[in-house]
Structures are given as structure tokens and as C-alpha cells.
Amino acid sequence: MTGMDESLEREVAEPRSAAVANSENIAVAVGLKLLGAGAVLILIGLVLVLSLLSPYFLSPRNLGNILAQTAVVCVVAMGQHLVILTKGIDLSVGSNLALASVLGALSFHAGASTLTVVAVMVVAGAAVGAVNGLFYVYGRLPHPFIITLATLSIAKGIALQLADGRAIPGMPPAIRSLGQEAFAGLPGSVFVVAGVAGLMFVLTQSTVWGRWVYAVGGKADAAVRMGIPVSAVLVSTYVISGTCAGIGAVLLAGRTDAGSPLFGNLLELDTIAAVIIGGASFLGGRGHIGHALIGAIMIGVIRNALNLLNVGVFYQLIVIGVVIVIAVEADVLRNHLESRMRVLRAETGP
Amino acid sequence: MTQHLPEAHPQHPVLSVSGACKRFGSVVALDNVSIDVHRGEILALLGDNGAGKSTLIKCISGVHRLDAGDVVIDGAANVLRSPADARLAGIETVYQDLALFDNLTPAQNFFAGREIAGPRWFPRAMRFLNKRKMDEQTRSLIQSLNVSLPHLDAVVALMSGGQRQAIAVARSAVFARKVVILDEPTAALGQRESRKVLDLIGALRDRGNAIILITHNMEHVTELACRAVVLRQGRRVGELVPTRDNKQELVSMIVGA
Ligand SMILES: Nc1ncnc2c1ncn2[C@@H]1O[C@H](COP(=O)(O)OP(=O)(O)O)[C@@H](O)[C@H]1O
Numbered sequence: 279m280t281g282m283d284e285s286l287e288r289e290v291a292e293p294r295s296a297a298v299a300n301s302e303n304i305a306v307a308v309g310l311k312l313l314g315a316g317a318v319l320i321l322i323g324l325v326l327v328l329s330l331l332s333p334y335f336l337s338p339r340n341l342g343n344i345l346a347q348t349a350v351v352c353v354v355a356m357g358q359h360l361v362i363l364t365k366g367i368d369l370s371v372g373s374n375l376a377l378a379s380v381l382g383a384l385s386f387h388a389g390a391s392t393l394t395v396v397a398v399m400v401v402a403g404a405a406v407g408a409v410n411g412l413f414y415v416y417g418r419l420p421h422p423f424i425i426t427l428a429t430l431s432i433a434k435g436i437a438l439q440l441a442d443g444r445a446i447p448g449m450p451p452a453i454r455s456l457g458q459e460a461f462a463g464l465p466g467s468v469f470v471v472a473g474v475a476g477l478m479f480v481l482t483q484s485t486v487w488g489r490w491v492y493a494v495g496g497k498a499d500a501a502v503r504m505g506i507p508v509s510a511v512l513v514s515t516y517v518i519s520g521t522c523a524g525i526g527a528v529l530l531a532g533r534t535d536a537g538s539p540l541f542g543n544l545l546e547l548d549t550i551a552a553v554i555i556g557g558a559s560f561l562g563g564r565g566h567i568g569h570a571l572i573g574a575i576m577i578g579v580i581r582n583a584l585n586l587l588n589v590g591v592f593y594q595l596i597v598i599g600v601v602i603v604i605a606v607e608a609d610v611l612r613n614h615l616e617s618r619m620r621v622l623r624a625e626t627g628p
Numbered sequence: 629m630t631q632h633l634p635e636a637h638p639q640h641p642v643l644s645v646s647g648a649c650k651r652f653g654s655v656v657a658l659d660n661v662s663i664d665v666h667r668g669e670i671l672a673l674l675g676d677n678g679a680g681k682s683t684l685i686k687c688i689s690g691v692h693r694l695d696a697g698d699v700v701i702d703g704a705a706n707v708l709r710s711p712a713d714a715r716l717a718g719i720e721t722v723y724q725d726l727a728l729f730d731n732l733t734p735a736q737n738f739f740a741g742r743e744i745a746g747p748r749w750f751p752r753a754m755r756f757l758n759k760r761k762m763d764e765q766t767r768s769l770i771q772s773l774n775v776s777l778p779h780l781d782a783v784v785a786l787m788s789g790g791q792r793q794a795i796a797v798a799r800s801a802v803f804a805r806k807v808v809i810l811d812e813p814t815a816a817l818g819q820r821e822s823r824k825v826l827d828l829i830g831a832l833r834d835r836g837n838a839i840i841l842i843t844h845n846m847e848h849v850t851e852l853a854c855r856a857v858v859l860r861q862g863r864r865v866g867e868l869v870p871t872r873d874n875k876q877e878l879v880s881m882i883v884g885a
Pocket residue numbers: 652655656657675676677678679680681682683684
């Protein structure tokens with residue numbers, strides 16, 4: 279890394295012809311464009327290769343399977359993505375989902391209506407998110423890692439305690455069919471994913487709040503100086519992440535017809551991986567909903583394909599890990615190219 | 629360049645700081661400092677490193693609060709509790725670190741925290757951005773200030789040092805109504821880029837703003853400033869109308885020799 283920087287500096291110091299600088303300018307710009315589209319390109323390539331390797335892969339039934347299986351990761355990853363946009367992280371999403379599903383199942387058995395059961399799960403998720411956000415911001419914690427690690431443990435503990443360590447079978451029929459049945463040829467959960475994605479897209483891209491999220495992720499202290507209510511913005515991202523975990527609980531409880539304290543194991547890793555693989559920046563301020571969705575689907579596709587190809591679960595973990603490293607390195611490379619671009623622009627003038 | 633003298637401003641100063649004191653623990657950063665600025669003039673704030681220049685302007689822009697002293701804006705005493713208060717009062721600041729968002733475009737930077745959005749009866753955070761209007765205003769501002777930004781839709785991270793500085797200065801121009809404060813705006817720039825920023829500062833003054841300029845460059849001071857106030861170890865040690873001939877006097881005032 280240092281060797282690279284040194285050679286870079288030497289290059290800058292040498293006077294070069296405008297033509298050379300210009301062609302490098304173009305090369306860097308093309309590189310940045312490719313990196314921007316990287317995840318989508320890789321996903322398309324992956325699908326092409328897999329459809330050749332396994333004729334079953336592109337069958338409607340298998341595609342439906344992939345969508346149904348990735349729906350939970352998709353929804354929760356969209357919440358995680360918001361938190362990562364602000365340079366944060368939410369480790370509690372899996373336990374949060376488990377607790378919400380248990381509370382939903384308990385309320386169902388206590389005679390609550392379908393709507394109430396859904397509300398219980400979503401509100402429970404939002405509440406855990408609020409605890410995360412409030413403690414992080416107003417408890418002046420150095421990093422959200424700590425508080426969300428704590429709630430990961432606490433929510434899991436409460437869920438296990440309430441459910442006595444076991445799954446609680448039984449969900450209202452409407453929630454069950456949402457998780458299990460197809461509508462117009464698509465799994466019900468796909469519509470939930472689409473709805474959440476549409477709402478998130480509008481919120482992040484078209485509202486003042488969305489702009490504030492990007493500003494806070496870009497440079498929090500500058501956001502304070504520009505009069506943006508940084509604390510409230512941060513808390514809101516954790517509340518939404520928790521809400522997404524609650525919605526994920528509804529989908530998973532419907533699919534399995536149960537609430538369980540064992541749900542959502544390692545979901546934090548899957549969602550963080552999805553956001554990063556999809557192409558959002560771990561350094562904050564860069565990314566959009568599409569990244570979370572593409573990343574989640576990519577993980578789903580890789581898992582599904584490795585299953586179809588009879589590759590063991592252990593190898594799947596390794597493959598996903600390798601993909602994460604590639605994605606993070608792509609992010610580093612992008613930052614490098616951007617500073618190179620800046621140097622070139624300063625040299626050649628605007 | 630016409631030299632405005634203080635007497636040329638019969639009206640009251642737009643910003644007046646009197647008896648400003650500020651301590652950080654045992655460090656006395658400001659000790660009974662007073663300054664006035666009028667509309668349409670550039671006041672240079674000079675002093676060695678650690679003299680208290682940044683502290684003084686941070687107190688005016690609401691980042692720090694004064695331990696003692698008054699800030700009077702347009703004749704009315706003001707308590708500036710936050711940067712948002714100062715901006716509301718018509719004071720814009722270009723900070724030494726620029727306070728730009730690298731991940732946003734110039735237009736998004738200009739309007740950060742002051743987005744044009746509606747409908748008005750929505751809570752502020754939930755209003756829909758009027759991107760077209762913000763882009764339009766950005767484009768016309770960039771044109772009227774004669775800044776060259778070829779890639780208006782690119783994020784600021786991709787821009788050169790001079791362009792970034794120009795964006796930070798131009799942002800203050802969008803909203804400046806009374807006072808613009810610039811903390812070493814040319815420190816990191818080459819000659820050509822400095823030139824552009826200086827022209828921009830002149831344009832801001834010509835629009836009727838009062839300018840407080842912190843710089844170490846005596847050429848820039850003699851070229852632009854109507855008056856120069858010198859701080860040393862937190863105290864105001866003098867004031868001059870800078871000319872080519874008294875540059876030496878100014879320098880010895882700064883270093884205290
Ligand atoms: N936030 C702070 N905390 C403690 N000391 C500070 C702080 N800001 C400035 N100082 C001290 O106040 C004095 C004046 O600093 P500053 O206003 O930055 O000077 P200048 O901008 O003129 O170089 C210095 O001694 C500096 O160390």
C-alpha cells in the first residue's frame with residue numbers, strides 16, 4: 279500500500295503532457311463507472327454461468343424459491359443499509375427479529391387479531407431499534423457496535439426466556455399465507471419486499487430526511503454546523519432498522535407458521551454482507567436501497583446455486599466470505615481512484 | 629482597488645463584537661477583544677498561530693459560546709447558541725476544513741440543512757425535495773460568481789482543492805445576508821486557484837456583505853482588506869488600514885517585535 283502511494287506521488291511530481299493526463303483521466307473515469315455498476319454486472323454474470331451449469335436454476339419454481347428465501351434478508355438488509363449509510367452498524371437485527379416473532383406468537387395465542395399480531399411484531403422491532411439509537415446517541419457511546427451487541431444479547435435472552443427456549447407454533451392464517459403462498463405467480467413476501475423498497479426509495483431519495491441521512495453519513499460534524507438535527511437523524515435510522523427486523527419477523531413467522539427465539543441467527547452478518555456486496559460503502563454516505571437488494575439477492579443466488587451444485591454448507595460460508603473481501607476491496611479501490619481523479623483534475627485544470 | 633475607510637460608513641456596523649472573552653481550561657484564547665464590521669467592507673483578521681483568530685470567528689458563528697462579551701447584529705444583541713442560530717441571523721462561515729460533504733454534489737452541498745422542499749404543512753424532515761429548483765439556483769449562482777465547475781452532477785469528492793474551496797465559498801454566498809467569515813480560504817491553494825477564490829470574496833463584498841477574512845498572506849490583505857485587526861495571544865493589539873507601505877508595520881504587529 280505504501281509502495282503504491284510513493285509511486286503515485288512520484289508520478290504527480292513529474293511534469294507530464296496534457297494528453298497523457300487526459301487519457302489517464304478517462305481511464306480512471308471508466309474504472310469508477312465500472313465499479314459503480316460492479317455488483318449488478320457480477321450478478322448478471324453469475325446468473326448466466328449458473329443457468330449453464332444447472333438447467334434447473336432458471337426454472338420459475340427455483341427463482342420463486344430464491345425470492346422467498348431471500349425476502350427476509352432483503353427487508354432487514356434495507357434497514358441495515360440505512361444504518362451503514364450513517365457510518366453505523368446494527369448487530370441486533372437477528373435477535374430483534376427473534377424477539378418480535380416470539381411476541382407475535384404469544385399475542386396470537388393470547389387471542390389477538392391478525393392485525394394486532396402484525397402490529398406487535400413491527401412495533402417490538404421498532405422499540406428495540408429505538409433503544410439502540412437512543413443509547414448510542416444520548417448515551418454518548420463511541421460506536422453503535424457496542425449498544426447493538428448488547429441488545430443482540432438482551433433481545434435473544436428475553437426471547438428465549440419468554441418462549442422457554444423453544445419455537446411457538448401457530449400464526450394467523452393471513453400471515454401464514456403471506457409467507458407461504460404465491461399471488462400472481464410470485465411469493466407473497468416478494469410484494470412486502472417491493473413495498474418496503476418503494477417506500478424506502480422515496481424516503482431516502484426524495485425527502486429532506488433522506489438528504490440528511492446522506493449528509494450525516496458524509497460528515498457528521500459538518501452536518502451539525504449546517505444545522506441538521508444529527509442526533510434525531512441517527513436515532514431514526516436505528517428505529518427504521520428495527521422496524522425492518524419486525525417486518526422480517528412477520529415474513530419468517532408466516533413462512534414457518536411459528537415464532538421462535540432461534541430465528542435470525544447470523545442475520546446481522548447476512549445483512550451487513552448484503553449491503554457491502556451490493557456496493558454501498560462501509561465508510562458511510564454512499565449507497566442506495568438497490569445495493570441492499572442486489573447484495574441480498576446475490577447471497578441468495580450463491581447459496582441456492584451451491585445447493586443445486588451439491589456444494590456443502592461449509593464451502594458456502596467460505597465463498598460468501600471471499601465475496602465480502604472482494605466487495606470491500608472494490609470499495610477501497612473506488613476511494614483510491616477518486617483521489618487519483620482529484621489529483622488529475624487539479625493538474626489539468628477544470 | 630478603492631480603499632474604504634471606516635469613516636465611509638456612516639451607518640452602524642452590521643456586526644459588532646465587544647469585550648469578547650473565551651477560555652479553554654487555563655488557556656485564555658480571547659481576552660477582551662472587540663471588532664466591528666460594516667456592510668460592503670472586508671476586515672482582515674490577522675495574527676500568529678494560536679492568536680485566537682479561529683476561536684473568535686467560531687464564537688461569532690455559534691460553534692463556541694463566549695464566556696463574556698456581546699455580539700450585536702444590526703444593532704440588536706444576539707445570543708448565538710448554535711451554528712444554526714448564526715446562520716439564521718445572516719452570518720455564513722467558510723470553515724478552515726470547509727465542512728463540505730464529499731459524498732454529495734455541489735447543489736446538494738449548497739442546500740444541506742436548508743433544502744428547498746414542500747409542501748409546507750408537512751413536518752420539515754418529511755417534505756419532498758424540490759431538486760429542480762435547487763439545481764437551477766445552483767447553476768445560476770455558479771454562473772453569476774463566475775466559478776467554473778464542469779461537472780455539476782459529480783460528487784464533491786471528485787473535485788480539485790480549488791474547486792472544493794470555491795464550492796465552500798459559493799455555498800456561503802447562497803445564503804449570506806449580512807456577514808461572511810472566511811478562515812484561511814486560500815491556505816491550501818496554488819496561485820491560480822487562490823486568484824479565483826479572491827475574486828469570489830470580492831464578489832461577495834460587492835453584494836453588500838460584510839466580510840471577515842483570516843489569512844497569512846499579506847499580498848491578499850493589502851489587495852482586498854479595508855482594515856486589518858491584529859490579535860496576539862488572545863488580545864487585540866492594533867488596527868491599520870493596510871497599504872503597500874505599511875506591510876512591515878503590520879508584520880511586526882503580528883509577531884510582536
Ligand atoms: N477547542 C479548544 N480546546 C482547547 N484549546 C483550544 C481550543 N481551540 C483553540 N484552543 C486554544 O486557543 C488558542 C487560540 O487558538 P486558535 O483560535 O485556533 O488560534 P488561531 O486560529 O489564531 O491560530 C490556542 O492556544 C489554542 O490551543
